[in-house]
Amino acid sequence: MKSFCVLTLLVFLSPFVSIAQNFEGxxxxxxRYTSRIATVSDTQMTKAMGDKSTYYTSAGNYKSVSNGxxxxxxLYIHAENKIYNKFANxxxxxxxxxxxxxxxxxxxxxxxAATIMGYTCDELTLxxxxxxxxxxxxxxxxxxxxxxxxxxxxxxxxxxxxAGAIPLKFxxxxxxxxxxxxxxxxxxxxxxxxxxxxxxxIEPTPSPEN
Numbered sequence: 001m002k003s004f005c006v007l008t009l010l011v012f013l014s015p016f017v018s019i020a021q022n023f024e025g026x027x028x029x030x031x032r033y034t035s036r037i038a039t040v041s042d043t044q045m046t047k048a049m050g051d052k053s054t055y056y057t058s059a060g061n062y063k064s065v066s067n068g069x070x071x072x073x074x075l076y077i078h079a080e081n082k083i084y085n086k087f088a089n090x091x092x093x094x095x096x097x098x099x100x101x102x103x104x105x106x107x108x109x110x111x112x113a114a115t116i117m118g119y120t121c122d123e124l125t126l127x128x129x130x131x132x133x134x135x136x137x138x139x140x141x142x143x144x145x146x147x148x149x150x151x152x153x154x155x156x157x158x159x160x161x162x163a164g165a166i167p168l169k170f171x172x173x174x175x176x177x178x179x180x181x182x183x184x185x186x187x188x189x190x191x192x193x194x195x196x197x198x199x200x201x202i203e204p205t206p207s208p209e210n
Contacts, residue, residue, distance in 0.1 A: 023141045023166050024058045028185035031066070034178040045177065053181065057166070060147035061196035077196060081150045084204055092198075093207040100152040101209070103129040107162050116168040117183055124163050126155060131174035137165040141186065 031053055033045040050068030057063075060078030068088075075084040076097065083095045106127040113123035114136050121136040133155060145160040152158075159167070168183040198204070 022144050023188060024191060025056070025186070025188040026191075027055045027057075027166060027168075027183050027187075029053045029055065029181040030184050032178075032180045034180075036174075036176055036178075055166075056191055056195050057143070058191045058193075058196065060144075063195055075196065075198065076151065077198075078147060083153060084198060085207070086202075092202050092204040094204045094210075095153060095207045096210050097151045097153045097156075099210055100155075101130075102155055104155055104158045105129070107158070109162065114169070117186065119168060121168055122163070124159065126158060128155060131172070133159070133173070134171045135159055135163060135167045136169040137163045137167050139165055141166040141168070 029052070031046070031049070031051050033042060033049055035042050035045045037045075048068055048070040050066030050071070053064050053066040055062060055064045061076060063073060063075045065073045070088055072086045072088055075086070076082070077084070081097045083097050084092055085095070086092050104126050108125045108127075110123040110125075112120050114121045116136055116138075119138040119140060121138050124135045124137070126133040126135075142165050143160060145157070145164050148157050148160050150157065151160075166186075167181075168186075170179075170181055172179040
């Protein structure tokens, strides 16, 4: 009877243990695009890129699936340190995640700056050559920076080195546009490794960004 009670307690606590150590699971975001390109409206940009995305992560891999009419998903494979972008026309391009066309000049932190989905979040601001990036995160949803240390693309390694957690909100501002993503759902869970594999039959080509 005692062993059954202990087992029940461990099953009940397992999601909370996984959160405390390293987050694995999915996060749903609401997305908003604000265009600064005269020939492209906010509506056009949002339709192309999507106003919703679901982010899956496990063991240093991630996949972000959107409802955009141009971009379908983005997949990062840790072992390759490559980012794959799948477009609606079937084309898949890969980017070397070590590629870094940006520079972070300054990072500043503000504790307990916002509450998102009931979680108190710190605010991390990165002043970059490309613009300003602002992230809100809770230490409850930890992510090991070492797993993404080679992911310089988009300043992701720089963000995680400071925050060490999944962002529950972020605002990316550049000359061309603003991107705002806010978490509306979060689910810690074990994920099938196949989520982070390229579908059979796909032949990726290098992106011009490399």
